[in-house]
Amino acid sequence: MTTSSPAPTSLMANAIRALAMDAVQQANSGHPGMPMGMAEIGVALWSRHLRHNPKNPHWSDRDRFVLSNGHGSMLLYSLLHLTGYDLPMEELKNFRQLHSKTPGHPEYGITPGVETTTGPLGQGLANSVGMALAESLLANEFNKPDAKIVDHHTYVFLGDGCLMEGISHEACSLAGVLKLNKLIAFYDDNGISIDGEVIHWFHDDTPKRFEAYGWNVIPGVIGHDVDAVDAAIQKAKQSDKPTLICCKTVIGEGSPNKAGTHDVHGAALGEKEVAAVREKLGWHYPPFVIPPEVYAAWDAKEKGAKIEGEWNDAFAAYRAKYPQEAADFERRMANKLPADWAEKAQAIIAGANERAETIATRKASQQAIEGLVAVLPELVGGSADLTGSNLTNWKAAKYVRVGENGAAGDYVNYGVREFGMSAAINGLAVHGGHKAFGGTFLTFSDYSRNALRVAALMKSPSIFVFTHDSIGLGEDGPTHQSIEHVSSLRLIPHMEVWRPADTVETAVAWTQAVEHHGPSCLIFSRQNLAFNPRTDAQIANIAKGGYVLKDWNEDIPARKIILIATGSEVELAMKAVEPLAREGIAARVVSMPATTTFDKQDAEYRERVLPHGVRRVAIEAGVTDFWRKYVGLEGGVVGIDVFGESAPAGELFKYFGFTVEKVVETAKAALG
Numbered sequence: 001m002t003t004s005s006p007a008p009t010s011l012m013a014n015a016i017r018a019l020a021m022d023a024v025q026q027a028n029s030g031h032p033g034m035p036m037g038m039a040e041i042g043v044a045l046w047s048r049h050l051r052h053n054p055k056n057p058h059w060s061d062r063d064r065f066v067l068s069n070g071h072g073s074m075l076l077y078s079l080l081h082l083t084g085y086d087l088p089m090e091e092l093k094n095f096r097q098l099h100s101k102t103p104g105h106p107e108y109g110i111t112p113g114v115e116t117t118t119g120p121l122g123q124g125l126a127n128s129v130g131m132a133l134a135e136s137l138l139a140n141e142f143n144k145p146d147a148k149i150v151d152h153h154t155y156v157f158l159g160d161g162c163l164m165e166g167i168s169h170e171a172c173s174l175a176g177v178l179k180l181n182k183l184i185a186f187y188d189d190n191g192i193s194i195d196g197e198v199i200h201w202f203h204d205d206t207p208k209r210f211e212a213y214g215w216n217v218i219p220g221v222i223g224h225d226v227d228a229v230d231a232a233i234q235k236a237k238q239s240d241k242p243t244l245i246c247c248k249t250v251i252g253e254g255s256p257n258k259a260g261t262h263d264v265h266g267a268a269l270g271e272k273e274v275a276a277v278r279e280k281l282g283w284h285y286p287p288f289v290i291p292p293e294v295y296a297a298w299d300a301k302e303k304g305a306k307i308e309g310e311w312n313d314a315f316a317a318y319r320a321k322y323p324q325e326a327a328d329f330e331r332r333m334a335n336k337l338p339a340d341w342a343e344k345a346q347a348i349i350a351g352a353n354e355r356a357e358t359i360a361t362r363k364a365s366q367q368a369i370e371g372l373v374a375v376l377p378e379l380v381g382g383s384a385d386l387t388g389s390n391l392t393n394w395k396a397a398k399y400v401r402v403g404e405n406g407a408a409g410d411y412v413n414y415g416v417r418e419f420g421m422s423a424a425i426n427g428l429a430v431h432g433g434h435k436a437f438g439g440t441f442l443t444f445s446d447y448s449r450n451a452l453r454v455a456a457l458m459k460s461p462s463i464f465v466f467t468h469d470s471i472g473l474g475e476d477g478p479t480h481q482s483i484e485h486v487s488s489l490r491l492i493p494h495m496e497v498w499r500p501a502d503t504v505e506t507a508v509a510w511t512q513a514v515e516h517h518g519p520s521c522l523i524f525s526r527q528n529l530a531f532n533p534r535t536d537a538q539i540a541n542i543a544k545g546g547y548v549l550k551d552w553n554e555d556i557p558a559r560k561i562i563l564i565a566t567g568s569e570v571e572l573a574m575k576a577v578e579p580l581a582r583e584g585i586a587a588r589v590v591s592m593p594a595t596t597t598f599d600k601q602d603a604e605y606r607e608r609v610l611p612h613g614v615r616r617v618a619i620e621a622g623v624t625d626f627w628r629k630y631v632g633l634e635g636g637v638v639g640i641d642v643f644g645e646s647a648p649a650g651e652l653f654k655y656f657g658f659t660v661e662k663v664v665e666t667a668k669a670a671l672g
Helices: 009-027 033-037 039-048 070-083 089-093 123-142 160-164 166-178 206-213 226-236 271-281 292-298 301-321 323-333 341-355 361-373 418-431 442-458 485-490 503-515 536-542 569-582 603-609 625-631 649-655 660-671
Strands: 064-067 154-159 183-189 216-222 243-248 379-383 401-403 406-408 411-413 435-441 463-467 496-498 520-523 547-550 559-565 585-591 616-619 636-638
Touching: 009 033, 009 039, 009 070, 009 089, 009 271, 009 292, 033 039, 033 070, 039 070, 039 183, 039 226, 039 292, 064 070, 064 123, 070 089, 070 154, 070 292, 123 154, 123 166, 123 183, 123 323, 123 406, 123 418, 123 442, 154 160, 160 166, 160 183, 166 206, 166 418, 183 226, 206 216, 206 243, 216 226, 226 243, 301 323, 341 361, 341 503, 361 379, 361 463, 361 503, 379 418, 418 435, 418 442, 418 463, 435 442, 442 463, 442 485, 442 520, 485 496, 485 520, 485 625, 496 503, 503 520, 503 536, 536 547, 547 569, 559 569, 559 625, 559 660, 569 585, 569 616, 569 660, 585 660, 616 625, 616 660, 625 636, 636 660
Parallel strands: 064 154, 154 183, 183 243, 216 243, 379 411, 379 435, 435 463, 463 520, 496 520, 559 585, 559 616, 616 636
Antiparallel strands: 401 406, 547 585
8 A cells, every 4th residue: 555645835735726716616706816826825824833623623722813815715715625624525616605614705603613704804803913812811811830721823814905904003003012922914915906906005015014013024925935934934933023924925826817917806717717727737637626645735633633632631731730720711711601600690780789879881880890800700801092981990900911921911901993992802702711892982883883793793702882872971072972873783683782771780781791692782871870779570671671660550541651761761761750640641661771682582571561552652862763663653752863962961961852841742742
């Protein structure tokens, strides 16, 4: 029996090129240029450096690989298939087809080995900063002088488009400050984007730009030379800074007539050009056929099992010596809550109820965080330069700073980088080991928006804290006063949105966000909100997103109205009950802190809270259209459909009609 010698790196790279062009050609859709151009970079990293086990994509100490230029997804799918992940050739043949594991852009949770959803350019790079930060924080928390159980790199491929996006500046500037030296990025410098040669709109001195960030930069690497890329990676691993490896490549390398042009960027090559590529490369195999010697050269299953096995042995020794730390590490990496979580969560809620304070919900949020950090050491907080306003810190918070062993702490000063912060939070969340949250003003959720959407796509357990939620912000004026934001966030699939009315609802919102297997937006007030006394049953129902806070006075049988309110407007609804009674109208107040959660309850519960046949009025300091789903055209909405003004909050609420008189008037109009 003879064994074939390992395939040369040229064959390994050409296997990527062939799979990429064949899959795109079969789909008649996709981006063959980047995979063909970065093939040798993939060979250098994945065959010589990447620590991973294809048979266990969730091994906790694996290296993380992020394809920030996600349109070139066939590069990643080819690498996953060739190295032995559960991604058979049939899936590559079904590239971009319905329900395949090879969608047009990499999607977290769909394809084994995909670490994060990418496609919106630059976000993968920002995710990788969050991942590298997670590694550093975990290493400082769990590693011991005699044991390293957290010791892996985060690698990211990126292109010109990623660097043109502003988020690349936000994320990479932060990474340089934090000296995330386990982060190694490969810049695919091919000079081409969809519109053509980028020199006409992008000619930054990228190496100098990253040097200014505090990165280690390795310029001028020939991206088609596997040994040169390999040497650059070895050098990068020795740095005490994050590293950018600038790889000069030709987009669509191997295509005799289209390489180096935008024609190869985002369209199938065409049958004639595919045949020409095969001829030029000497790749004389049918579509989707890889010779055995190439598979053998790429196969990482045995090596991966060995690497993970060695880590498992080291972790067993760690567990014997540090049993509590080992148990906590395993729990956190499995994204499980502590065994006593339910009891501790109830205690946090009960404490808020006992204190019965009238305070701003941003302050109530800070109190909830104080309780949570005592239970959840995995909490990592932060703010986009608004800590004193968002109140996202806590008394014992350890601000993340760079020390002898890298970045350590549990509270990140993200700076004025709302988008970068949100995408980094996503990276922290999908890396595992932390529950990450970050705060800014609600109006600046606009800056963060695409990261919120990607979090929802991934169902990552990211927590986004937004304060100063309405015209109640006051004097800062309409640029800072949210009008449409809460409603628009509720429209994002898989996103839970909480706008609590007081301290107890705030505590419930936080516990629900911690438990939620997906992202949450927690929306808090600047101004003080009145405490609402409740029964135990009412407190239990808060978690259902909507519940009866004050029921009808049955002594007023003639006319009934349901007042639905959230946040600061719940107090207004409660104050309107008595004036309505004097008008012969019995009012039920339904507090609905989370419409997204209420809508998931069964029909019987929703009918009990909002029975059919009873007219309704919704009250919220935001756009009115959203509430028509609950009140219908015949009901009423007390809201605001214009931008705000600069004035004290009390004056603004009165000016824009958030008064008892307006609620009574609207209720009477709804009843006819």
